[in-house]
Amino acid sequence: MTLETKTLDLLPQAVEILESGFNDLPDFTPAVELDSMRKVLNEVALLMKDNYPYHHPYYIGQMMKPPHPIARLAYMLSLWINPNNHALDGGRASSAMEKEAVVQIAGMFGWDSCLGHLCSGGTMANLEALWISRCLKPNEKILASQQAHYTHSRICGVLNIPFESIPVDGRARMKVSAIKDALDRGNVGTIVVTVGTTATGSLDPLPEILELQKTYGFRIHADSAYGGYFVLANNLSPESRSVYDTLGEVDSIVIDPHKHGLQPYGCGCVIFKDPSVGIFYKHDSPYTYFTSSELHLGEISLECSRPGSSAVALWATQQLLPMVKGGAFAGSLENCRKAALDFFDRINSDPRFLTGLRPELDIIVWTMNAGMASEASRLTDAVFEAAALANLHLAKANLPRDLFEEYWDNLVWDQDYVTCLRSVLMKQDSLDWMDKIWDTLSRTVDKVLS
C-alpha cells in the first residue's frame, strides 16, 4: 500500500495565506539546517515503520481510526502559529474555533446552550465531569457499569469519591435491578451511563435510568467517549435509538473527537448542560493574561496549556463534514455499523466460531468454538497470532463468563472468563473490505485448526 500524500500539495498555498497575515512585520525567517534535519527525520521515518498499519482496512483491532486528511493538514498548518487555547492571548482564532466546534458537538445532542470545551481525551473529560459531580454532591457515591471504562474507578480514586460498580446483563448493559438496589442502599450522587462500552460497544439503559432519576434524584453523566457520534446514525436498533434520543436529558456528556471524530490524538470533549457549573472552575491566576473581557477557555477547563491545533483540526473537519444527521459523516458511521453487522452475521453462522452479543455499534467480540473455555481461549490466541502474520490485525479481550453463559449452552466453563477476538470496524472503508477480511480470517482459522 502507499500512504496518502496528494493532500500535502494543498499545504504550501495555505501557509502562504497564513504568512500574509504578518506582512507588516520586519522581515524575519528563522534559520534551519536542512541537511542535519533530513538525517534525523529519515531516521524517524525508519523507526516509525515499527507500527501496526492502523490506517489500512486490514487493521480491525483496537479503536484506532486515522485522522481525516483535512484534520492532519489543518493541524500541521496551525503549528506555524502553535496556538495555546489556555487563554485568548494564546490563540484568538483557535479559541473562537474551539467554541464553534463545541457548539456543533453540543448540537448533536440537542443542546443549544451549554458549557464545554476540548481537552486531551476521554480520561481528562471524564475527570472534569466527575469532579463537577463531586462539587455538587460531595461525599456521595458514583455508580458505573462493571463494563464502564476502567478510568472511572481510577478517577474516583484520584478525586476521593466512593465508587461502586454495577453488574451487567448478557448484553453488557448495567442491570437496572442492581442499580435500584444500590439506590435503595442510599447516598448515590451520580450514575455514569456508558453509551458505547469500550469492550463491546454496549449501551447502558438510559431511558430506564432516567425513570429512576425521577424518584431518586441523582446526577447522570454519559460517557460516550467512543459511542457519542452514533447519535447521528440512522440504522441503529430501536432500543439503541431510544438511548440516543434521551441522551440530551443527562447532565454532562463526554465524547472523544479522537475516537470516531477523525481527529489526531489529544482531542476529547466534555459538555455540561447547565452552564452555571462554570463557577467551580473559577480561579484567580496572576499568570493568565487579560487582554479581553471575553470568557477565556482557561477559565472553564482544568488543564491550562492546551493545543489550539486540536481545535483548528476539529473545526476544519466539521466544516468539511458537518456533524449532522443525513450528512456524509453520519453516512460513514452507518457504514461502520453495517460492516459490523455483516461481520457478525458471517461469524454467527460459522460453526468454527462462538458469538453472542449482536453489535449495537461497530464492535464485535467472538471466540473459537471449543469444548472448554480454556481451549477456546487458547485457540483464540493462536488465531490472533496467525491472522497478524497474514496482515489481518485483530484485538483480544478477556471477557467474563456472565456475558456469554446465556448464548453458549455447550461450552464448559473451566475458568470464569474466555479470551475473545475483538474487532472495531471503524474505518471509512471497512464495509467495502468485508469479503477480503472474511477470506483472510477464514483461511487463517482453517490453518490454525488443521
Ligand SMILES: *Cc1c(COP(=O)(O)O)cnc(C)c1O
Ligand atoms: C476511550 C474511552 C475512554 C478513555 O478516553 P481516552 O481518550 O483514551 O482518554 C473513556 N471512556 C470510554 C467509554 C472510552 O471508550
